[in-house]
Amino acid sequence: MSASAMLSPMLADLAPPPPRLSATDSLFLDFDGTLVDLADNPEGVHVSTELADRLDALAAHMPGRLAIVSGRSIAQLDALFGPQAEHFTLAGSHGAERRSPEDGHDQPEKPAHLATATDEMRAVAEANDLYFETKSFGAGLHYRRNPDAEPLALREATAIAERHGLTLQPGKMMVEVRLPGDKGQAIETLMQAPAMRGTVPIFFGDDVTDEDGFEAAARLGGAGVLVGPMRDTAARYRLPDVAAVHSWLAQALENAE
Numbered sequence: 001m002s003a004s005a006m007l008s009p010m011l012a013d014l015a016p017p018p019p020r021l022s023a024t025d026s027l028f029l030d031f032d033g034t035l036v037d038l039a040d041n042p043e044g045v046h047v048s049t050e051l052a053d054r055l056d057a058l059a060a061h062m063p064g065r066l067a068i069v070s071g072r073s074i075a076q077l078d079a080l081f082g083p084q085a086e087h088f089t090l091a092g093s094h095g096a097e098r099r100s101p102e103d104g105h106d107q108p109e110k111p112a113h114l115a116t117a118t119d120e121m122r123a124v125a126e127a128n129d130l131y132f133e134t135k136s137f138g139a140g141l142h143y144r145r146n147p148d149a150e151p152l153a154l155r156e157a158t159a160i161a162e163r164h165g166l167t168l169q170p171g172k173m174m175v176e177v178r179l180p181g182d183k184g185q186a187i188e189t190l191m192q193a194p195a196m197r198g199t200v201p202i203f204f205g206d207d208v209t210d211e212d213g214f215e216a217a218a219r220l221g222g223a224g225v226l227v228g229p230m231r232d233t234a235a236r237y238r239l240p241d242v243a244a245v246h247s248w249l250a251q252a253l254e255n256a257e
């Protein structure tokens, strides 16, 4: 029996998205697990020249209507994409900050307690052999190389988030504490920009944090595209993996030419 036949009727599989973008579509792309495969730690990922050039070409075809919406900070996305990052609209830190070529960088104040919480997260990582990730508006504990530490990481991060009034954000083999915001709000805000206003958002993402984005896309008349295995989701379409996203982007670009 195929994997899709074993799914319950509530979880009937989703079709792949049609590989084309119209002049009234806006494209929103998650980063880790969608544009790049997951690696052992946050520094293990690499943006190929082919991917960056393809996104650049698509962005040129849809001026102001392509955005990367990531849990990473914009500083991290800049380091990964290099100068080409300046060409894209970015929503980073799970929507807490946004930047576009037209509107510049919109970012929140950093409250003093964020630095204290970051120090506390670092101390937990050092004491428990976890990978520590410092971000512009948060800090993460990664347990991918030490999965047994998941309960400890969740417990410690929950206590730190509660102590400092921060948002607790579980992710894939990681947990972070951060300033508020979510990808749905980020998409709704970006959709107010003149280039996107009145268009239809299509959002590709893999993680549970991307469900807010799928819901926002649907609310605004568009659709979510789940990347990865089928699950209970607000997405309308599905692609199996990052390689399929790359093929879809290549076809969408070809169909736009």
Ligand SMILES: O=P(O)(O)OC[C@H]1O[C@H](O[C@H]2O[C@H](CO)[C@@H](O)[C@H](O)[C@H]2O)[C@H](O)[C@@H](O)[C@@H]1O
Pocket: 030, 031, 032, 033, 034, 037, 038, 039, 040, 041, 042, 043, 044, 045, 069, 070, 071, 072, 073, 133, 135, 140, 142, 144, 171, 172, 173, 174, 207
């Ligand atoms: O919203 P995203 O762009 O998908 O970012 C979500 C988190 O991605 C990163 O962590 C994940 O990818 C790492 C590298 O592949 C992997 O080692 C880790 O286990 C994953 O959870 C990033 O490090 C986080 O800051 C992002 O919040």
